[in-house]
Amino acid sequence: MKSSSCCLFLTDRMLGPLARYLRFLGYDTKSANSLASGNRREDSILLEMARKEKRFLLTRDRELAGRGADIGALHLLSDDVLDQMKQIYKAGLIEDSLCIRMKRCPLCNSVLRRATCDEIKSSDYAPRYKIGKDFCWCPNCRRLYWMGTHAKNLEKRLIDSLKK
Numbered sequence: 001m002k003s004s005s006c007c008l009f010l011t012d013r014m015l016g017p018l019a020r021y022l023r024f025l026g027y028d029t030k031s032a033n034s035l036a037s038g039n040r041r042e043d044s045i046l047l048e049m050a051r052k053e054k055r056f057l058l059t060r061d062r063e064l065a066g067r068g069a070d071i072g073a074l075h076l077l078s079d080d081v082l083d084q085m086k087q088i089y090k091a092g093l094i095e096d097s098l099c100i101r102m103k104r105c106p107l108c109n110s111v112l113r114r115a116t117c118d119e120i121k122s123s124d125y126a127p128r129y130k131i132g133k134d135f136c137w138c139p140n141c142r143r144l145y146w147m148g149t150h151a152k153n154l155e156k157r158l159i160d161s162l163k164k
Helices: 013-024 042-053 062-067 081-090 117-122 149-162
Strands: 009-011 029-031 056-059 135-138 143-146
Touching: 009 013, 009 042, 013 029, 013 056, 013 081, 013 149, 042 056, 042 062, 056 062, 081 149, 117 135
Parallel strands: 009 029, 009 056
Antiparallel strands: 135 143
């Protein structure tokens, strides 16, 4: 089992929401959704990527998990993202100190950086009340992020779900 503080993840095509949740927690999580769809070799490509990049493969596909047993692929049993997070947590792959970290873009996995004043001002969806908020920017998606009520509610839902 890998140390939770350095886990790199790769998710199959069925786990888009899970990839976003892991990214919110700060985990470097690549997704098969970034690959061109329709390739019959996709499972083999995912296994190759996981091996080469030393990523932990998360999948809903029992056969794919079996093929990736040598790299510690985890077969996720539920369709529910909170149940999937709980299974990953119980497997010791994510840290006990669960908190939204705003380190990675939930959409593309790019590393976020501190937003400039111009980026905040140009964002039509930024909150009006900006004092005391830390804003992050995705240089790839060109999106603004901050720790608002949505992120705080997500963090609480995760903690409540995983600690049961």
